[in-house]
Amino acid sequence: MAVFTQVPLKDAHTLVQRLQLGELQALRGIEGGIENTNYFVTTDQGEFVLTLFERLTAEQLPFYLHLMKHLAHAGIPVPDPRPDQHGEILHRVCGKPAALVNRLQGKSQLAPQAVHCAAVGDMLARMHLAGRDYERQQPNLRGLPWWNETVPVVLPYLAPEQAALLQSELAYQNHVAASSAYTALPRGPVHADLFRDNVMFDGDTLTGFFDFYFAGVDTWMFDLAVCLNDWCIDLATGQHDTSRAEAMLRAYQAVRPLIAAERELLNAMLRAGALRFWISRLWDFHLPRQASLLTPHDPAHFERVLRQRIAQPLAL
Numbered sequence: 001m002a003v004f005t006q007v008p009l010k011d012a013h014t015l016v017q018r019l020q021l022g023e024l025q026a027l028r029g030i031e032g033g034i035e036n037t038n039y040f041v042t043t044d045q046g047e048f049v050l051t052l053f054e055r056l057t058a059e060q061l062p063f064y065l066h067l068m069k070h071l072a073h074a075g076i077p078v079p080d081p082r083p084d085q086h087g088e089i090l091h092r093v094c095g096k097p098a099a100l101v102n103r104l105q106g107k108s109q110l111a112p113q114a115v116h117c118a119a120v121g122d123m124l125a126r127m128h129l130a131g132r133d134y135e136r137q138q139p140n141l142r143g144l145p146w147w148n149e150t151v152p153v154v155l156p157y158l159a160p161e162q163a164a165l166l167q168s169e170l171a172y173q174n175h176v177a178a179s180s181a182y183t184a185l186p187r188g189p190v191h192a193d194l195f196r197d198n199v200m201f202d203g204d205t206l207t208g209f210f211d212f213y214f215a216g217v218d219t220w221m222f223d224l225a226v227c228l229n230d231w232c233i234d235l236a237t238g239q240h241d242t243s244r245a246e247a248m249l250r251a252y253q254a255v256r257p258l259i260a261a262e263r264e265l266l267n268a269m270l271r272a273g274a275l276r277f278w279i280s281r282l283w284d285f286h287l288p289r290q291a292s293l294l295t296p297h298d299p300a301h302f303e304r305v306l307r308q309r310i311a312q313p314l315a316l
C-alpha cells in the first residue's frame, strides 16, 4: 500500500475546485510505490494523480515540480503539474505538500525487450538535452555525500564480507569522483530513479516517464547507468543482457553520442548506480521509517548487481 495519509473526499473536492478542473467524480488510493501517498483523481475534465509528499519538504519540491513542467513544455512525455489561478503548482492537502498532475496512459513494461530499452534510451537522451536550459539547481539528494553519510549507519547490520564490499566500493566511488574524467562528465537535471516501474508504455510505444522525486543535478551518465542496471539485466542474477544494453546505448547515442570521459567511466557509473540502490535499500530495510505494511525492496538484489558490475564490466 502507499496511502500513508487518508485524503477525505471533501479535501480532494476543494483542490479540484481551486485548480478549476471540473467536478470531482472519483478518488482512488493507489497501491504500489513506497515514498509518497498517491491517489487517482477523476473529474469531468479527465484523470489526474494526486501526490502527497511524505518525506520531501516544501523547500525541495519546487525543483522537481518545475522540472516536470519544463520537460513537459519541451515535449518530453512527463506528468505536468496543474497550477492554481496564481500559477502555484505546489499545493497543500491534509497538512502535507501536494501536487496534482495529469495521469499518463499505458502501463509499466516489467519484462522489457530490446525495443522497450531502445525507447527508454532515446527518450532519456532527449530528456537530458531538454533539461539543459532548466535553471533551478538542486543536487541529487541520494548522491555521494548521502552515501558517505548512510554507509556507516547501515554497516552494523551487515555480515563482514558485505561490509567489506560496501566500504571498498564507497572508497572506489570517492576516488572516481575526485578524478579529472569524472569532472569532465556532462551533467544536468537527471531522473536518477528511472526503473521499469517509473515508465509507461502503450504496447511498444513509450507514453511517459514519471516519479521525478529523486531527480537532481548529476551526471547524465549516472542516469543512463541506473537505467542500464534495471532495464537491461536479468533480474534473477543481475547479469547484463547484452542485446538490451546495446539497444539502449545505441538509441541513447543516436540522440546524444557519449563523449570520451563518459565511455571511460561507464563501468564506474554502473557500479555507482548499483551502490546507490544497495545503500538506499539497506537503509529502508534496516531502518524503516514507520511501522507500516510496506514490504521493503530486497537489498540483496543490488548487492548481486554490484558484484556483477565489478566482475563483468560492460564492453562498449
Ligand SMILES: Nc1ncnc2c1ncn2[C@@H]1O[C@H](COP(=O)(O)OP(=O)(O)OP(=O)(O)O)[C@@H](O)[C@H]1O
Pocket (backbone or CB within 6 Å): 002, 030, 031, 032, 033, 034, 035, 036, 037, 038, 049, 079, 101, 102, 103, 104, 105, 197, 198, 210, 211, 213
Ligand atoms: N502521472 C501518473 N500517471 C499514471 N500513473 C501514475 C502516475 N503517477 C503515479 N502513477 C501510478 O502510481 C503508482 C505509484 O507511483 P510512484 O511510483 O510515483 O510511487 P512513489 O511511492 O512516489 O514512488 P516509488 O516508485 O519511489 O516507490 C505507479 O506505479 C503508477 O501506477
Ligand SMILES: N[C@@H](CCO)C(=O)O
Pocket (backbone or CB within 6 Å): 193, 195, 277, 280, 281, 297
Ligand atoms: N527504484 C527504487 C525505489 C525508490 O523509488 C528501488 O528499486 O530501490
